Amino acid sequence: MSNGLPSPLIHDIQAQDWEDVARSAEIPTDSHIQTKFGQKVAELEAAGDTGASAVYRFLGQVTSLHLQPDNKDQPLRAGWISATGRSAAVEDFTEHAQDTIEQLVGVTSTPILRARFADIIWLLRKNHKMAEQAATSYLAAFKAVDDAGHWAYEFDCFKRGMALAKMLGTKKQLFLDYVSFAETRLASLESTGNDSLGAGLLDTLFEYRVGDPPVAARIAEALGDRLETAGNSFLAQTYFDIGSRFHRANNDLSNAQRLGVKKADSLIAQAESCIGKEGQGYFSGSHHLAVAIECLRQSGGEEARIEALHKRLVEWQAKTTSEMNSASHEIDVSEIVKHAEEGVRGKALPDAVFAMVLGHRVINPDELRKRVINLMRDYPLSHMFGTSMMAPDGRVTAFKPSGLTEDAETREIAIEAEMFHQASRIDWDLRARYIDVCRQEIAREHHLTLVELQFLVLHNPFIPPGHEMIFLKGVLAGFRGDFDITAHFLIPQIEEAIRHILQSAGHVTSKLDSKMIQEQRLLGALLSLPETAEILGANHVFELRGLLIEKFGYDLRNRLAHGFMSYAECWGADVLNLWWIVIRLLSFPLVRKAKGDAPAEGEAKADAT
Template identity: 25%
Template sequence: MSSKIPSKLFCVQIESLFKNLFNYNMAEVSMSLCEIVVDCEALSQLDLSSIFSNIKENSCHHLESALSAHKEKDAAILLAAACSMHFTPNDSNNPLKPKFVFENHRGLIPNDLNKETLFAIKEFCINVENHELRARLADIVWITRSGTIDHAYIAIEAYLESAKQLSKETNIWVLVCDRIERALRLSVHFRRHGQRPDLFESVSKFMIDQFHEFKNTDKENYLERLLELFLEFDLQGNEWIYDQALEIYKLHYDRCNYNFSISANRIALRAAINMRSKEKEYSIWESISDCHIKAAKEQTGILAAGQLMKAIDALAKVPKTKNRRLALYEEMREQQIESLHEFSLLESDGCDISEIVGCAISRVKSVDLFDALFRLGLITKPVSIEKLKASAIDQMHNSIAWMFGATHIDHEGMTTSVIPPSVGIEEDSNGLQIWSIMMRNISIEHQLHVQAKIMPALNEISATYSISEDMVINICSNHPFIPDGHEEYFVKGLLAGFNRDFMTSCHLLIPQIENSLRYIARQQGYEPTTLHGDGSQERRGIKLLLENQSVINALGFDLTTNLQIILLDKVYGDLRNQLSHGYIPASSYYGDSPKYLWWLILHIIMRPCAKHWIEVYRQDNSLDDEAE
């Protein structure tokens, strides 16, 4: 029967799919627009009334589709490209972004347009009748500083008119609100006397009219966004915003839309903070906590636990709520424990490792026990961190799963690490997403090494030899990794591993690793202690030791990083902390991490024997790379 372990997760090739979707219209446009020169006359010759006659909605998306049907005209291609830009009105300095971004190419942005084309747009946009198109073109001119302040005024008025038109044509409130927001952010710069304060007043009036028009409808999201803008630009006053936000919260709450209730409460909270009313702040925090508790009752396991944690955090802002928080904490822990029963084992098609197992067994065919132990210690190499990182980056390029973030829990359901969502490798400035993927992959690598190489080789040696304590004492004596007086810990720890007792092995070896790292540091001329001002001294901890360059130079980057991951990393499992505080159940020592850690120590112990083994035992070249 062949041995199998789960293969790596399949990565969806989503990027190529996106590229195919966008290439139909935009590849040609992006490639040639910088070279196209369109003058005002060519733009004016377009029959826009006819082109836009059949569109159902005057939004840029529909305008782009209509214009793209006229590929034979450079002017139509230009206007379609202008309408294709992604609209982000909350970014005052850069509201028009590329429609798509990939590793080596992206969609059009305003600054891609050549000077002649921008000049033509500057002259043409003034007379465009379609409000949406006039707003987009005038904004491009303003953003690129190709026109005058009058183009900003044109853009404001056109965005406002477009918002009014869209409010009648569509039920998609985001389209209306985006136009309002861009008009508002532009007009706020010109509300001083001597410029155009009337523009700011017109936009503000339309916002208030929209709020009252939709107040008693089901467009609470639209109302919340308007309230956020009222709050940001100090419109209507904090008291009014506070009262309106609470009304929206109650509407959501009655409909059991607790996430939206929380959003409305947070708007009210900001207004209360502005009013400097502690009483109102406490009331809102209690309301937010209540919403999370209600949401938790509709869920189970890890989702309910997450809601309860947020409820506890909200209540912590309110004085004299200790007993309520403790009660919620007990309930949260119960939900975390319950969550462990929700996760069924996910399996993918296995991969046949029988050939690897056979190779491992043949590599420990030996002359005597020492030869066998040396071969076991070098049966493989510590997992390469650089290869692991390169693989993780490659997976990020070819998958979108990592965009959603991750929550890592331990065997009791407690959250040990939270990886936030991201939108691109460039956005992963702290490397959290890459590291999370690396930890998942190294866990698979460790599993493969243990099941396909280490344990089959150990079983083969055990079937051939009786591993005595005297032999282990011999290889641990006068060893550069083991300080005097600490040999017995390593002897008994290694011997326990040979006897498959990895619980005992871990309890003996893990505390000794830190001390041996200090011993290595001293040998490299580094003093692993700190002298405090009062004369007291403190030994450096294991984390600093594993990151110390002298230790890395002595043991190797891959080996020290593998130790750090197994012993300290929260995503991987944090074995040292779990063991030291007694968190880890006995069954966990039957897993792959304790076995791989035991082998790493054997690897360290056997490496200095390489010269002796090469001189006395080497009969083939199978271990040359590892031994040398």
């Protein structure tokens, strides 16, 4: 076992009134029974009876396992897991412990315990009789809690049992018993249901493609109508969705769209009810209204109505920012200031510029990824829900899904979005303080002109021929603090500069369509090319993506190109960081020449310094 305790023999367990203890649980669930076993352990240890307490500790470890039926690889896992340890897990049970558990299957008369014992043995020994016993007992256990009005405690038992029954064969009576129970229970819920049990049962039938689709759709709609009337719009919409899915599965598109419109109507009513409510207001209302509009579009709703709702959405979104509260905290940047000033002070202009761009690291995506994953692990509540990115006018511009998902693709999207979010809110914001101090110190010590700074652009392989003066004026404007000029000169130039260095390296940057028209690849596609990372380095590619095109980063290119950036926004940390990165990329060939450095073997060219 995980705590080193040996498992008791079967006769040691039978010597205790352990089933009476289990039956004393208020609700016959594993968690409630585990609590009773834990209380018995404390009682026996206080009395000095270590032998008997070991029995209940063992039974407590068995019942502490957490059932997760949707995880096909690990349906039973440790009840709690932390950074330093965990509770008992299935793999902890020794052969001797497994023998004891298998014997308990035939001893206990409690369905939920028999299901747990049999499921453990099925997972460890792949004994199909144990799988059948587990499935049979899971159904009996769920019926018991459902009859007592506590179905929500053990609906996972129903799902796990049905999965085992399906594995044993969909034509066998055991699986048919599950289907029959679900259909019978749903028939009773059609006229009385007021919670999510029906949704769970309907989802299960849909997952296994069993039952009568028109009947299931009718029941779902009836439940949705009742809940909508009762004011439970959220659950009503769930039922309308389920009903629509069954209609689509039955190739009944008209009824599927009808339920889609019904869901949209519910969302609109829900959106309108948010206005004026504390903690909801236009922010929540805009979310529901946006979902309603998309629902109408997908359900063939009237275009005039969709257009009218979209206009209302724009009006509401414009009012959302006034409802938001801001939060801030102070950071001591005295060390950053000191390091920046000392790094560039007293140097010749080229050396001071090189010191500025090399005196602070660019972000290492691998390190940032580890940091984000650790934060998701240590602060799961902060990443439990998806996050929307909003523009200043209230428009939703991007969505980051929850990081706490078992879907690898969705989780990767969440991790990457959070990486750019962390970079823009923490790393680049702190680096901006460093950059600005360096910039001001260099401007104070040197008389900066186009001529003095031309060393950065002349014969520079990063700059396309004929673009030198554009880069030079953008860089000089930054040193002078004219970041409105910097933004408008430098941001549009990055795409062509990357295209230029790729072409110079012999790579094709255009694509040929079916009409033989060659279109140049845009910035997002260029930054996704492995050749770009090979030339600039993965670190710089990450920086450019976050600064220029990622919604959870700064998205400078889109904001500038479409006129979303205000005059005041040109003086933000985003433009300052972009200015610094451009100078850094312009400086690398010169730094390597001055120092006689060359990239180490296997090292990306621009990451060498």
